[in-house]
Amino acid sequence: MQGHDDLEPTVHIRELKKDKVNFVLKNVDLAFANSLRRVMMADIPTVAIDMVEIEINTTVLPDEFIAHRLGMVPLASSNCDEAIRNTRDCTCLAGCDSCSIMLVLNVACHDHHTMDVTSHHLDVVPPGTPGTWGDGEEQEHDAGEELSKRGERFGHPVGKDEPGTPPVLLCKIRKGQELKLRCVAKKGIAKEHAKWSPCSAVSFEYDPYNKLRHTTHWFESDERGEWPLSENAKEEEPPRDDEPFDFNAQPSQFYFEVETDGSLGPQEVVMKGLAELQTKLANLILGLKTQPELDILTGGEQQPNGNNADGWGAGGGGGGGWGAASGNGGGWGGSASPTRGGAATSAWGATSPHSSGGATSTWGGGANAGWGSPEQQSNGWNV
Amino acid sequence: MNAPNRYELYVLDDGEKPVEIIEDTKIPNAATIKIVKQDHTLGNMLRAQLLSMPQILFAGYKVPHPLHPHFIIKIQTDGTMTPQAVLEQACTKLIGTMSSLENKFKREFSFKDVEGTVGAGGATAATDDPYGGSGMGGTGGAWPGGRDYLDF
Structure with missing residues (x-):
């Protein structure tokens, strides 16, 4: 994964036919390439x-x-x-x-x-x-512009x-x-x-020489002879015989062939696939963004710092994530002494990982009191 | 007869929140984020992107049960950013990668369109019209070496 970031992803289309496209995707990581494959197969209407x-x-x-x-x-x-x-x-x-x-x-x-x-x-x-959809009269609804x-x-x-x-x-x-x-x-x-599914088959290959050893080739006597190389091997440098195994290597070159069943063209499948992935991510950003705003609206107006027991209860109601905990909100507010709350804030104020790591051990058994104010933590982050 | 609608696997219910953040009470700068109506497609991609970012100490995801349409992603940062902010940044970066890739695909496809109409006719402007005029089994759009895939 590391190492691809400095390189821009590139794509090379090797073949484009009426119902299929064959392309090479470079400088992306395996998870990204696999997500593209999955989305093309399963998420395109x-x-x-x-x-x-x-x-x-x-x-x-x-x-x-x-x-x-x-x-x-x-x-x-x-x-x-x-x-x-x-x-x-x-x-x-x-x-x-x-x-x-x-x-x-x-x-x-x-x-x-x-x-x-x-x-x-x-x-x-x-x-x-x-008469297609039953008796015509109830069809007087919002027709929309889909037909055009x-x-x-x-x-x-x-x-x-x-x-x-x-x-x-x-x-x-x-x-x-x-x-x-x-x-x-x-x-x-x-x-x-x-x-x-618009795809009848999506082939996906990387590392044709198995340099990364993501798979094991079973063989009777001679591995090279019994495992013919795929066509994609021509795109890559064959490994030398004395080459040591690089266990840090990451795949970066992916060979796709997207074959459609004809319901959509291959170009539409690939472009819609990328668009669909972006939509998924955009929705996630939206979900993440709306959550803290709720927090601020409900909890933040009372206690912008949130380092007070009163603030916690309010924040607990606001943060959707703590819905379960908010039931106990009153209990936490009562049991957590203001001094502890203050201490927790200071630990969080010094955001360096070492000091907060140290804080974890000191809290030890009594952790619930200090850490039981998660909303305070979230308010500290959000405000 | 009481089977849930199949689309509930990927459509949010009314008023359902797409994201649920549970901050970790025992680990500093950590959160578990539940993302509803999404699966490995998003989870693995986000995990990989998060791991490539310097602020991240830990990132991992799992789909707790294959029949439950959600996954959870655990993030721990080094304290310079909150897990939510890092996740948001990861999404933004991925969107950036995708839009640049989208442009590159567009350019590549436009080259191929030109080649297709000039060349033997295998690859044509089939994109707008899946029933584009070209016949089946054309041998255009050959492999880089000028060979057809049937040659070997």
Whole structure:
């Protein structure tokens, strides 16, 4: 980890295709690279079929089986952030054009040949079609501008109306069998269900020569011969035979290949992944910031220094972290003598780690009285 | 029928606080911070970033139970900064790293777009439109050595 900070992170895209990108990420630490991988796989919203209403199913597959297969069909989800709402945030009761996409499938076989029912048979009901979401009248709610942000293909099965793209096989039917159903596609993320993942595979490699010995190569007789090097080994210097093991070394070069299922393009996946990580961090900063402000509002107005027993109780109420302790707040206030409070403050006033370390041992058994005023500590920090 | 909603794994409940700070009563300059509705993605990254900062004596995180959607991160500083302030600084630094990386990605992608349209057509402006005009299986966007990945 140390040592990367002086170097700027860099990225080199080795290959970019319609559905995959291969890049090398340098000068970041392992945890960062892994978080990027995790976020691309699990935290990027897409749309996928979430509810299926089966009207006729005379195929050999049971309803659940077909519903599950339908859920796995990738649907075009570009600009999902703006183009569709989460149903849980929507004003509608069960579904509407702003938060859901209706798809229908109606296939019957009249030939003597086995017929394939595929994702190409799924048709999107255009938004605004009357009667899609029950009787039209209660749909007079906040429609929002989601619809205008949708691309032309939004919500359509990937590869439909595109010659040369093989469809996803859902079921096979013979003469006389029929499948008729309605599906509702919704927005979600892969933490909830893997069908919402935009990635079909993300490969992630570092240290192709195993110089860091993060893994052990089992071998019969010859390690080099039995463990062929990966393609990524060409990017790195091979270790010399007499090279000593550097146990302080940290990985700094990461080889990614992000392959999408077609619901989002690879560029969108990578950029949305980085944006999503930033959102997570920004929310955390916001959470950290609002907490002390509460403290100041409730505790700080009375006792800005907080080195008095009265201040503790107030602070205990304000600091969310001490919610549990605040129940005992009165007790602490009574038992902790003002002199002890003063002593604790002075120990904290001299913020050097040595003096406070010394303080810990002197407090020893009686620590609860002195240290039982954590809010004082927090007030000391916050003010 | 009483299963909780699946989205409760990653969406804060009404009025739920995203962060809960518990200052350590026995160790100086230390705090345990509970971060709700987040997981290893954030926890490990923060831990690593904190460890690279000079003010930190200790930083560690754990997800106490895989079914409980929160993690806790323990921080001890050398006293020049509070654990909260250090954590905030770590977040800011990470955001900085990410936005610089974002710009670099943007530039790299724009180069590749140009190459794609001029070149053999494997890599195209597929980004705006996942159904971009190029056909499947194009051999464009070759590896640096001019080889295709199928060559070996």
